[in-house]
Amino acid sequence: MREFSARYAGGIPPWQIDRPQPEVLRLIRQGKFQSPVLDLGCGTGDNAIALASSGYRVVAMDPIPEALRRAREKASRLSLDPSPEFRKGNALSLDKSGLKVATVLDSAVFHIFSDGDQERYAREVGSVLASGGRLHLLSFSERETRQPGPRRLTLEQISRPFQAGWVREEAVRCRYEDLVRADGAHAWRITFRKA
Numbered sequence: 659m660r661e662f663s664a665r666y667a668g669g670i671p672p673w674q675i676d677r678p679q680p681e682v683l684r685l686i687r688q689g690k691f692q693s694p695v696l697d698l699g700c701g702t703g704d705n706a707i708a709l710a711s712s713g714y715r716v717v718a719m720d721p722i723p724e725a726l727r728r729a730r731e732k733a734s735r736l737s738l739d740p741s742p743e744f745r746k747g748n749a750l751s752l753d754k755s756g757l758k759v760a761t762v763l764d765s766a767v768f769h770i771f772s773d774g775d776q777e778r779y780a781r782e783v784g785s786v787l788a789s790g791g792r793l794h795l796l797s798f799s800e801r802e803t804r805q806p807g808p809r810r811l812t813l814e815q816i817s818r819p820f821q822a823g824w825v826r827e828e829a830v831r832c833r834y835e836d837l838v839r840a841d842g843a844h845a846w847r848i849t850f851r852k853a
C-alpha cells in the first residue's frame with residue numbers, strides 16, 4: 659500500500675486518466691450493474707462517478723487518502739444525486755465494512771495482489787456480495803509486455819480463486835486505458851456471479 663501512497667504523492671499515476679474506463683461504460687450500457695455497487699480500489703473515482711451519473715448507488719473504496727480526496731473533489735464539481743460514497747477501505751478486509759452489495763467493480767486492482775492475497779480477496783468479496791450478485795473485474799492480461807507494471811494474468815490464473823461458489827459468466831479480451839500508451843494495456847474483462 660505504501661507503493662500506492664507514493665504513486666499518488668508523486669503526482670498523476672498512469673492509471674489516472676480522468677475519465678471512466680471504456681469497458682465500464684460498455685457494462686453500464688449493457689445494463690450489467692445493479693445497485694448498490696461497490697467500486698473496490700476506486701482510485702480517483704471516474705468509474706464510480708460514471709456509475710452514479712447513470713443512477714446507480716455507489717460505495718467507492720480505496721485505502722489511499724489522496725486518491726479519495728481527488729475522487730471527492732471531482733464528484734463535488736458535478737452535484738451528482740446520488741453522489742458516490744467515497745470511503746477508506748481495504749479489499750482484503752471487507753468483513754467489518756457492514757456492506758452488502760449487488761455488484762462489485764474491480765478496475766485494475768486484483769492484479770496487484772499475490773496469489774495468496776487473491777484467494778483472500780475472493781473470500782472477502784464473496785462476504786459482501788449478495789447471492790446472485792456479480793463481480794466485474796478488469797485485469798492486465800498475459801499479452802501485455804511492457805515493463806514495469808502490475809502482474810499480467812491468464813484467464814486461468816484470474817479464475818483460480820473463484821472456483822468454489824462462483825460461476826464465470828463472461829471473459830472478454832479488452833484494453834485497460836492508461837497514460838502509458840495510446841491504446842492502453844492488454845487486459846481481461848471477466849464477470850463472476852456468486853452462486
Ligand SMILES: C[S@@+](CC[C@H](N)C(=O)[O-])C[C@H]1O[C@@H](n2cnc3c(N)ncnc32)[C@H](O)[C@@H]1O
Binds near residue numbers: 766
Ligand atoms: C491501478 S489503480 C486503479 C484505480 C481505479 N480502479 C482505476 O481503474 O482507475 C489500483 C488502485 O487500487 C488501490 N489499492 C491498493 N491496495 C488496495 C487494497 N488493498 N484494497 C483496495 N484498493 C487498493 C490503489 O490505491 C489504487 O487506487
